[in-house]
Amino acid sequence: MEPKRIVSGIRPTGDLHLGHYLGVLKNWVALQDEYQCFYFVADWHALTSEYRDPSIIEQSGRDMVVTWLGVGIDPEKSVIFRQSDIKTHAELFLLLSMITPLSWLERNPTYKELREELKEKDLGTFGFLGYPVLQAADIVIYHADKVPIGEDQLPHLELAREIVRRFNFIYGEAILTEPKEILTEAPKVAGLDGRKMSKSYKNAIFIYETQESLKEKVMQMLTDIKRQRRKDPGEPKDCNLYPLHEQYTQEAKRQKIQAGCRDASLGCVDCKHILLENLLGEFSPVWEKIDYYRGHMSLVDEILTEGCAKATRESDKTMEKVRSAMRLARQG
Ligand code: TRP
Numbered sequence: 001m002e003p004k005r006i007v008s009g010i011r012p013t014g015d016l017h018l019g020h021y022l023g024v025l026k027n028w029v030a031l032q033d034e035y036q037c038f039y040f041v042a043d044w045h046a047l048t049s050e051y052r053d054p055s056i057i058e059q060s061g062r063d064m065v066v067t068w069l070g071v072g073i074d075p076e077k078s079v080i081f082r083q084s085d086i087k088t089h090a091e092l093f094l095l096l097s098m099i100t101p102l103s104w105l106e107r108n109p110t111y112k113e114l115r116e117e118l119k120e121k122d123l124g125t126f127g128f129l130g131y132p133v134l135q136a137a138d139i140v141i142y143h144a145d146k147v148p149i150g151e152d153q154l155p156h157l158e159l160a161r162e163i164v165r166r167f168n169f170i171y172g173e174a175i176l177t178e179p180k181e182i183l184t185e186a187p188k189v190a191g192l193d194g195r196k197m198s199k200s201y202k203n204a205i206f207i208y209e210t211q212e213s214l215k216e217k218v219m220q221m222l223t224d225i226k227r228q229r230r231k232d233p234g235e236p237k238d239c240n241l242y243p244l245h246e247q248y249t250q251e252a253k254r255q256k257i258q259a260g261c262r263d264a265s266l267g268c269v270d271c272k273h274i275l276l277e278n279l280l281g282e283f284s285p286v287w288e289k290i291d292y293y294r295g296h297m298s299l300v301d302e303i304l305t306e307g308c309a310k311a312t313r314e315s316d317k318t319m320e321k322v323r324s325a326m327r328l329a330r331q332g
Contacts, residue, residue, distance in 0.1 A: 003034070003035055004036070005036050005142055005145050006031055006035040006145070006147070006148060006182075007037075007038045007139050007144035007147055008024075008037075008038075008039055008149070009042035010041065011042045011045045012042070012057050012061035013046050013050060014060050014199040015060060015199065015206045016067050016206065016207050017205055018204070019196075019204070021071065022247060023150060023187070024186075025073070027148050028068075028148065029071060031182070032077040032078050033077070036079075037077070037078040038078070038079045038144070039073060039079070039080050040138070040307075041061045041065060041081070042083050043082055043083050044089070044134060045131065046061075048127045048134075049128065051127075066290055067290060068080065069289060069300070070286045071207065075306065079311055081311045086312060088312075088315045088319045089134070089137050089138055090137075092141050092318075092319065092322060093133055093136075093137040095322060096136055096137055099163070099167060099170060100133050100166075105130070105132065108156070110132075110153070110155045111128075111131065131156075133163070135156050135160065136156075136160035136163045136164070139157075139160050139179050140163075140176045141318050141319070142311070142315065142318070143176070143177040143318065144179045146180055146181070146182045147180070147181055147182065148181075149181055150186055154181060154183075157180075160179055164176045164179075171325035172325055176318075176322075187243060187246070187247060190240045190243065191204055191205075192204075192220050192222065194222045205218075207283070208290050209283070211280065214276065218276045218279070219269070219272055221240055223239045223268040223271075224239040224261070225238075226238065231264050232264060233261070233263060234261045234262070234264070234268075236257065239261070241271060241272065241275055244275055244279070245271075245275055249274065249278050257271060257274065
């Protein structure tokens with residue numbers, strides 16, 4: 001039997017940070033061994049909100065692929081491509097839009113929230129309202145069985161399922177496949193200032209840092225505010241650093257850190273040095289790979305060209321069925 005299919009994308013709207021890594025990319029890497037994965041740069045989706053200044057999409061799109069390769073997305077195992085290279089996503093988006101009731105889009109909570117959040121961007125556009133229809137097209141064009149997503153994306157996936165059911169009901173059973181979610185539990189890693197890690201808060205540790213910039217950021221991180229002086233005891237649960245120790249520091253060492261924090265025998269600076277060492281151990285090889293690909297961008301272009309060819313092959317098969325179901329197949 002063919003391995004099951006995974007489809008997922010990330011919008012290229014800036015550099016990827018540890019939140020992306022722990023919440024999304026680490027999972028993507030792991031899923032490659034079990035599934036046939038299609039991972040893509042969702043540049044059209046980025047355009048729904050960044051249409052006034054698309055230069056960020058171009059820059060971060062290419063670099064995003066480099067970062068994926070750096071963390072271990074493997075072009076031998078997975079299909080890596082750019083959404084806008086596969087024009088049939090747009091065709092399917094158009095065709096699905098014919099059968100998608102407006103009310104389904106207007107009631108979408110993610111849509112309402114995001115519009116509110118990005119108020120300054122004027123998202124009262126047709127493209128932005130249609131965002132989840134495009135996402136449905138991305139997914140069903142490859143007959144994805146599973147879509148790894150965070151909780152915020154659940155309404156979009158539910159909508160994709162509803163569109164598939166409606167499509168199959170109108171045009172014939174089982175032409176399109178209903179996708180299910182793989183909910184990835186993102187560990188809560190806070191940014192340097194304790195708020196949610198986000199590019200716009202300028203509090204992010206990026207996947208690609210230099211040794212110096214990483215050190216500077218870790219040393220800047222807010223710890224438990226009860227530890228004003230070196231002798232003040234603290235509580236790991238109230239410290240921003242600790243969730244990162246949970247990811248990058250071994251259990252035995254963590255026990256010691258907890259005890260040392262609570263009886264003040266370990267100072268925050270020393271605690272930070274331990275974390276820094278572990279982060280460097282984890283990310284130095286990633287940076288090396290990223291540096292390598294940045295110096296060999298033609299390799300990245302080749303990977304994208306090959307991914308485009310594979311994605312085209314698979315999506316064309318689906319489109320033939322869809323066109324014929326909607327009586328659009330070319331005669332003769
Ligand atoms: N909407 C997703 C996000 O913001 C990105 C995305 C676009 C996506 N198309 C997709 C995710 C298809 C999974 C499958 O994160």
